[in-house]
Amino acid sequence: MEIENAVAALSALAHAGRLSVFRMLVQASPEGLAAGEIARRLDVPANSLSTNLHILSHAQLVSSRRDGRSVIYSARHDSMATLLEYLMEDCCGGSPEICGQLADTVLRSRCTEEGHA
Amino acid sequence: MEIENAVAALSALAHAGRLSVFRMLVQASPEGLAAGEIARRLDVPANSLSTNLHILSHAQLVSSRRDGRSVIYSARHDSMATLLEYLMEDCCGGSPEICGQLADTVLRSRCTEEGHA
DNA sequence: TCCATAATTCCACTATAGTGGAATTATGGA
């Protein structure tokens, strides 16, 4: 991942409105939500939301597909993973015991009900 | 974690210069680096770097301690973990198989040399 | 074709963030 992509993704998330949208889409994975439904739930004007969804799309954090008159947005887990990997890069080279712990804290706690292959 | 804290952390990282500093500190964990050493390695003016370190500190992404005439900065893994957890929150409630996969992709690849307890 | 709903784009305005030179503060050594 190039630094520009990482900055674009982080900038996209560095905004209370967009972060709320993204988290809502993470929680609505993998079905996604229509733009109108998001606007209704967060009580924001449609045009502002649209701008913010565009920013999230451009940063590749969400994808969209049209379904009739609605446009359905979903979180892109692949890009999320790439971003997190970039933030942690070479963390473990120096001290695996520290970053392994971080890994556990962050993701095991919520993701291992039936997680690893 | 409150959304304001998450936005502060993400905003702090959403800047090429600060992101470079943060990643350098992640890689220099847990010893950390002196401000002057960071400025030298990244070839940035001391005052700009100082401002950026202040922003990262304020967002609790780095901590500092004085050592003689130098100030040593280190990455704060605890805050990092909290932020990542916030981003992924309730991801797994809906679809553990998807988010477990994400967890694997992101962190196992680099962190399991001797990782989990 | 005509209307209603859904979403996006355009635009002007306001607010916030970034930049680096110069001055200041903190510390250690002679």
Next chain:
DNA sequence: TCCATAATTCCACTATAGTGGAATTATGGA
């Protein structure tokens, strides 16, 4: 005390991001 090094704060200036009303575009149904 005096000097050198390290880091931070101050400041004025420039650049970028956020906002929402109004207009526009896309789609489906009658």
